[in-house]
Amino acid sequence: MTTTGDLHVFLDALLARHGNNPASLLQMLCETQERQGWIAPPALTYLAQRLGIPRARIEGVAGFYSFLHLRPNGEYRVLFSDNITDRMLGSQALMEKMCQQLWLQPGKVSEDGLVSINTTSCTGMCDQGPAMLVNGRAITRLTHQRVQEIGHLIRNDTPLAGWPADFFLVEDNIRRSGPLLDNTSAPGDILRAAMALGGKGIVEAVKHSGLRGRGGAGFPTGQKWEACRNAPGAARHVVCNADEGEPGTFKDRVLLNCQADLVFEGMTLCALAVGAQHGYLYLRGEYRYLLEPLRAILQRRRDNNMLGKNILGQAGFDFDIAIHTGAGAYICGEESALIESLEGKRGVPRSRPPFPVTHGYMQQPTAVDNVETFCSAALAIQMGAENFRAIGTAKSSGSKLISVSGDCPRPGIYEYPFGVSVREVLDDCGAVNTRAVQVSGPSGICIAENEFGRKLGFEDLPTAGAFMVFDDSRDLFEVARNFVHFFAHESCGFCTPCRVGTSMLKQTMDKIAAGHGTRHDLNEIENLDKVLQTSSHCGLGRSACNPVLHTLKHFRPAYENRLKSLDFEPAFDLDGALARARQMTGRDDAGAHLKPEET
Amino acid sequence: MSDTFQLDGASVPFEPGQTVMQAALAGGHYIPHLCYHPEFKPHGSCKVCTVKINGRTAASCTMPAEAGLNVESNIEEMNGLRRTLVQMLFAEGNHFCPSCEKSGNCTLQALGYDLEVHTAGFRHLYPDRPLDASHPDILLDFNRCILCELCVRASSEVDGKNVFALSGRGITKHLIVNSETGLLKDTDIALTDKAMHVCPVGVILPKRVGFSVPIGARRYDQRPISAQALDDAPRQADAPHSPDTGGSCPACEGTP
Numbered sequence: 001m002t003t004t005g006d007l008h009v010f011l012d013a014l015l016a017r018h019g020n021n022p023a024s025l026l027q028m029l030c031e032t033q034e035r036q037g038w039i040a041p042p043a044l045t046y047l048a049q050r051l052g053i054p055r056a057r058i059e060g061v062a063g064f065y066s067f068l069h070l071r072p073n074g075e076y077r078v079l080f081s082d083n084i085t086d087r088m089l090g091s092q093a094l095m096e097k098m099c100q101q102l103w104l105q106p107g108k109v110s111e112d113g114l115v116s117i118n119t120t121s122c123t124g125m126c127d128q129g130p131a132m133l134v135n136g137r138a139i140t141r142l143t144h145q146r147v148q149e150i151g152h153l154i155r156n157d158t159p160l161a162g163w164p165a166d167f168f169l170v171e172d173n174i175r176r177s178g179p180l181l182d183n184t185s186a187p188g189d190i191l192r193a194a195m196a197l198g199g200k201g202i203v204e205a206v207k208h209s210g211l212r213g214r215g216g217a218g219f220p221t222g223q224k225w226e227a228c229r230n231a232p233g234a235a236r237h238v239v240c241n242a243d244e245g246e247p248g249t250f251k252d253r254v255l256l257n258c259q260a261d262l263v264f265e266g267m268t269l270c271a272l273a274v275g276a277q278h279g280y281l282y283l284r285g286e287y288r289y290l291l292e293p294l295r296a297i298l299q300r301r302r303d304n305n306m307l308g309k310n311i312l313g314q315a316g317f318d319f320d321i322a323i324h325t326g327a328g329a330y331i332c333g334e335e336s337a338l339i340e341s342l343e344g345k346r347g348v349p350r351s352r353p354p355f356p357v358t359h360g361y362m363q364q365p366t367a368v369d370n371v372e373t374f375c376s377a378a379l380a381i382q383m384g385a386e387n388f389r390a391i392g393t394a395k396s397s398g399s400k401l402i403s404v405s406g407d408c409p410r411p412g413i414y415e416y417p418f419g420v421s422v423r424e425v426l427d428d429c430g431a432v433n434t435r436a437v438q439v440s441g442p443s444g445i446c447i448a449e450n451e452f453g454r455k456l457g458f459e460d461l462p463t464a465g466a467f468m469v470f471d472d473s474r475d476l477f478e479v480a481r482n483f484v485h486f487f488a489h490e491s492c493g494f495c496t497p498c499r500v501g502t503s504m505l506k507q508t509m510d511k512i513a514a515g516h517g518t519r520h521d522l523n524e525i526e527n528l529d530k531v532l533q534t535s536s537h538c539g540l541g542r543s544a545c546n547p548v549l550h551t552l553k554h555f556r557p558a559y560e561n562r563l564k565s566l567d568f569e570p571a572f573d574l575d576g577a578l579a580r581a582r583q584m585t586g587r588d589d590a591g592a593h594l595k596p597e598e599t
Numbered sequence: 600m601s602d603t604f605q606l607d608g609a610s611v612p613f614e615p616g617q618t619v620m621q622a623a624l625a626g627g628h629y630i631p632h633l634c635y636h637p638e639f640k641p642h643g644s645c646k647v648c649t650v651k652i653n654g655r656t657a658a659s660c661t662m663p664a665e666a667g668l669n670v671e672s673n674i675e676e677m678n679g680l681r682r683t684l685v686q687m688l689f690a691e692g693n694h695f696c697p698s699c700e701k702s703g704n705c706t707l708q709a710l711g712y713d714l715e716v717h718t719a720g721f722r723h724l725y726p727d728r729p730l731d732a733s734h735p736d737i738l739l740d741f742n743r744c745i746l747c748e749l750c751v752r753a754s755s756e757v758d759g760k761n762v763f764a765l766s767g768r769g770i771t772k773h774l775i776v777n778s779e780t781g782l783l784k785d786t787d788i789a790l791t792d793k794a795m796h797v798c799p800v801g802v803i804l805p806k807r808v809g810f811s812v813p814i815g816a817r818r819y820d821q822r823p824i825s826a827q828a829l830d831d832a833p834r835q836a837d838a839p840h841s842p843d844t845g846g847s848c849p850a851c852e853g854t855p
Contacts, residue, residue: 045779054761056777063766348852351661493772494852495646500687503770504721531683534656535646
């Protein structure tokens with residue numbers, strides 16, 4: 001236990017390190033959590049006093065992010081990644097086993113305050129799952145044996161630093177490389193080429209390359225940079241979106257690990273193009289283990305004058321990059337929510353217009369791009385717009401990293417020119433008896449065998465990179481249900497349709513799973529979809545029904561087999577209503593249940 | 600001469616910086632709304648004011664007015680959507696109108712009647728939301744909270760106190776107060792605060808004034824909300840709020 005004095009000393013140092021800047025609030029909260037394991041009420045009060053922000057607002061920020069705890073949550077906080085690919089690799093049984101071993105229930109803290117076990121959204125380790133986070137650190141390739149060892153380490157209160165290093169090993173698993181992953185340019189080379197072009201020249205080159213955003217939406221990058229460059233503003237910013245939260249996606253993890261210089265090179269030439277002096281890389285909390293290596297690379301670049309003042313000798317070319325970490329909020333991958341989060345607020349998407357290119361970070365012009373986009377932009381400058389354009393298809397130039405996971409013997413990262421067919425990817429990863437592929441994650445599209453000839457690219461199947469394979473042993477209803485739970489968990493809660501609608505959708509799917517579904521429920525799903533589509537504040541709500549609609553389209557029997565033959569079945573479970581009374585009285589005998597004919 | 604847009608076939612003039620909602624209300628046209636309040640900066644969370652603009656749906660309270668827009672509001676498609684959204688809000692909280700002090704004065708209830716919400720529509724979630732009766736003069740009944748943030752905005756923008764804020768995420772999002780104990784008695788709220796008078800439902804209530812006006816003789820018992828909302832809307836706001844200009848409220852969500 002720390003004393004009030006200790007806490008204040010810690011927080012004073014923390015505040016000083018962040019220059020007492022309220023925009024760094026989330027970073028301060030993350031660091032407080034790392035030190036204490038949770039954020040105690042006095043810490044919030046003290047931060048509020050020192051920063052001059054209302055306490056309730058700080059509590060609201062802390063309450064928004066899954067990885068921040070406002071109550072003690074165990075000295076060891078174990079989170080099992082709960083993506084469908086983790087489940088397919090047996091994560092649920094592993095979690096059950098661990099709960100048994102440590103004598104606790106999921107979501108509850110052990111009585112001695114030692115440990116809590118729960119699930120979390122996809123941690124981006126689908127190619128080496130099942131995966132978990134322990135106190136924010138990623139552990140991969142879980143087996144019964146590994147989980148048992150972890151249980152022992154926790155019970156013996158062994159600090160994480162003393163755990164076997166191979167637990168924390170994250171492989172790149174690059175299975176097929178192309179111009180991006182094969183890049184061997186020396187740090188600074190591309191930047192020098194860009195400097196020769198000048199800001200306007202970079203914009204023109206990127207425009208001419210046909211590069212489109214790799215985060216999924218595919219907005220032309222050059223056009224974005226040009227708009228940002230031309231927008232009036234006292235300062236401009238470059239933001240790299242490394243909040244790779246779409247379940248099934250892990251390509252940015254690999255790029256940040258093996259091509260970090262290329263990412264920073266892309267950000268720096270973007271800064272030259274738009275006239276920015278400040279850059280931010282928003283790193284998802286799940287990739288916390290990459291923070292120190294990335295900071296070391298930034299420092300090396302500073303030492304080599306590739307960041308800082310008068311970069312590479314060009315007078316007035318000043319630019320530096322700071323890394324902010326997220327704390328478990330998928331929605332922060334949406335660019336305006338990401339900016340809110342960067343400003344130290346709750347990650348709620350903004351009303352648009354205005355767009356970030358004119359009113360972004362601190363209401364100033366901001367270019368927000370995906371990790372892979374910055375790499376591709378750097379590549380386009382290096383190889384020349386024409387050569388870049390020659391790769392891929394007419395409307396989708398360049399190459400694309402695909403994160404392959406699920407039912408295949410060779411999961412990992414595959415780099416293809418745009419235009420590759422789903423079938424080719426399946427063949428390359430060795431998938432057999434494939435029933436369906438989820439392209440671009442839960443918010444993307446589920447396609448069945450008759451569509452495997454379709455091509456990845458903006459003309460046909462746009463993708464941010466996720467490619468989850470399901471063979472004929474899989475139940476696509478359960479896949480959709482997993483995704484629906486994901487959306488309900490990740491809704492920011494700002495707007496009514498998404499906040500309530502995703503929960504209603506989850507309830508309906510659970511009702512069908514429990515064998516109480518009817519045709520009426522399928523109609524209700526379609527109605528919910530209409531409401532979410534037409535009135536949601538952002539893309540999360542608009543795509544929340546997609547997994548259900550797509551699987552209904554292709555695999556309707558997976559749903560219908562579960563339905564009762566009735567037209568209507570009340571959701572209210574009379575016997576279930578007694579569950580709480582049974583729990584309170586500790587009874588589970590026949591007399592504590594309704595007789596079957598009464599239910 | 601100001602520009603105009605079309606709203607359900609009527610020509611609506613607008614000033615630069617006005618949103619579709621502001622211009623509509625100023626021109627005497629009602630668009631159903633819940634989290635919008637003419638005195639505060641719009642943020643567009645409830646989505647009840649969703650309209651069709653040139654064929655695409657958008658929240659009218661945050662959508663900047665533009666010349667020549669074709670806005671459809673009073674059409675079955677939009678009213679049906681609003682009905683569902685109001686049903687969702689009822690299902691999300693714990694609303695027992697017959698015993699509620701705010702019954703008859705409640706915007707949510709009035710909208711329910713006006714939009715002809717005759718059924719529950721959804722399974723109710725019955726969340727567990729304890730009351731806060733700690734304050735000697737004020738009761739907070741969170742069961743009825745619809746997360747419109749009007750109290751958050753009023754306390755921040757008008758009272759300068761920031762008594763209220765939101766915490767949590769998704770369906771667990773909830774109203775909190777500004778004190779380390781989490782109790783209202785430890786905040787600096789006062790009965791005279793603006794935040795005391797903006798709750799559209801029955802969350803923030805002064806103690807000891809139960810049912811002073813009998814149910815049946817209350818505001819929306821007289822006339823439906825659609826006939827009254829325009830009374831509240833200042834035709835010419837002192838300073839028109841817009842996403843770009845005034846009323847910046849860093850406290851509430853969806854700040855541009």
